[in-house]
Every structure is written in C-alpha cells, then in structure tokens.
Amino acid sequence: MATSACSAAAGDVLDRVRNAGTLRVALTEANPPWNFLDAASRPTGYDVDVANELARRLNVGKVEFIASNFQSFIEGVRANRFDMVISGQTITPQRREQVDFSRPYEVNGVSIFVRAGNRSINALSDLAGRRVGVSAGTTQEKLAREKIAGADVRTYENATLGLTDLGHGGVDAMLVSRFQGSFLADRSGLPVQPVGQLLEREINGMSFRKDSPRLKQAVDKALAAMIDDGTLSGISRRWLGGLDMAAELRQLPAEQNR
Structure with a gap:
C-alpha cells in the first residue's frame, strides 16, 4: 500500500509542481554565461532565463533555484531534492540509465x-x-x-x-x-x-526523475515552442555573444533532437 501511494505521488510531479506554484530547479550558480550569481547574489544567465520562461509556459508562478553541482545533480533529482536540473548537463547513455532528459536546449x-x-x-x-x-x-x-x-x-x-x-x-x-x-x-x-580546435560537441538537456513523464512531455512542448517563436534565439543572443542557439538546435539530426 505504501509503495503504491509512493508511486502515485512520484508519478504526478507536474501536478504537484503546479499545485505548489513553484518549480525547483538545480544549477551550479558558478558556470557563466550559463548560470551564475550577479552582483546582488541572484541567479542569472542563459539557464536562468530559460528556466523562468519555461515555468511561465508551464503555468508555474515561481522558480526556486537550488545550488548543486555535477557530481550531485543525478542523485539530487532522483531523491526529489529538486524537480529538474537546468545546468548544461550533456546527454549521455550512462546518464540516461539513471534519469530522463528533455529534448536538447543547448549545443556546446x-x-x-x-x-x-x-x-x-x-x-x-x-x-x-x-x-x-x-x-x-x-x-x-x-x-x-x-x-x-x-x-x-x-x-x-x-x-x-x-x-x-x-x-x-x-x-x-x-x-x-x-x-x-x-x-x-x-x-x-x-x-x-x-x-586549437573544439575537441567535441556536447548536446545538453534538462534532466528529471524517470517517473516524471508528464513533466518531461510538458517541458519538451514548451521548449519546442520557444525554439519556433524566437524566444530561445533572443535569450541565447543576450548571453552567448550573439549566437542563435535555436538555429544550432535545428541543425541536429532528428534522432538527437528529441
């Protein structure tokens, strides 16, 4: 009985986030221009702007940014210390075994x-x-x-x-x-x-617990809209020296862009 209740609660992440009115997002707060603290110690950067716009499109009123690091992201999201990670995580087969990823939102x-x-x-x-x-x-x-x-x-x-x-x-x-x-x-x-030249290309996504399919679906839909309507282009031009990230994402093969 306890296991069943636990599974139901865990599978309802999107509703829980909307009911709470807060999306808990993990990032490093130390990786500019992606995410870092401004002079007033407030999170800022590309990831922060993307997270705030994403929350707006998910009908969530507030984003709570939680400082973490790459060694703790997967453990933290699986332990429900935050709802998702938006901090330039490269999508790899090893990470996919432990968490789910959104469609790509960064190419680095x-x-x-x-x-x-x-x-x-x-x-x-x-x-x-x-x-x-x-x-x-x-x-x-x-x-x-x-x-x-x-x-x-x-x-x-x-x-x-x-x-x-x-x-x-x-x-x-x-x-x-x-x-x-x-x-x-x-x-x-x-x-x-x-x-020298770039060593390799990294395709980065947002990560969630594996029992968050509805949250992932909603995030993917919002990201697709942000790419199509120019919002992501505007955010990336602001933070990435004029680069149009949406254009780079459109160039990815279909199997990598989902």
Missing part, C-alpha cells in the same frame, strides 16, 4: 584553455603527462581520463575555480566549454586563452 563544445602565451599546447595530444584541470563530474573529466595518456587530472567544483588555478599556474591546461571559458576569462581578467 569543449576547448583547451592554457595560460596566455603558452605555445607548447595546441591539441589533446600535447596534454600527455601534464596537469589537466576539469570540473568534477562533467563529460570533460571523462574525456581527460580516457583520452589523455598519463595526464594528472585535477578536479574542481566548478570552472571558475579551475580557470583561476590555471591562471595561477596550478595546472597546465583546463578542458572547459567554449562559451564558459571565454566568458570567465573576459569577465575576471584571467590570463588564460583557448587554443
């Missing part, structure tokens, strides 16, 4: 960042045996551990900490998203720069 890429003036590193092969920084629990960490021979992989809670350490010489390079690394370097005046 990984760059190598080095200290300004470092001419010895231009490609992944140049990182063999070196100290490489990554944000813990990200696909960049997986890439570094699997693809860089003999690398001393050092993890950080977020990219801000890693790039700052890179600027101080604590690591030889850092793997980080193309937008995020450049934004942080410009905003904080860090002596770091991207080198």
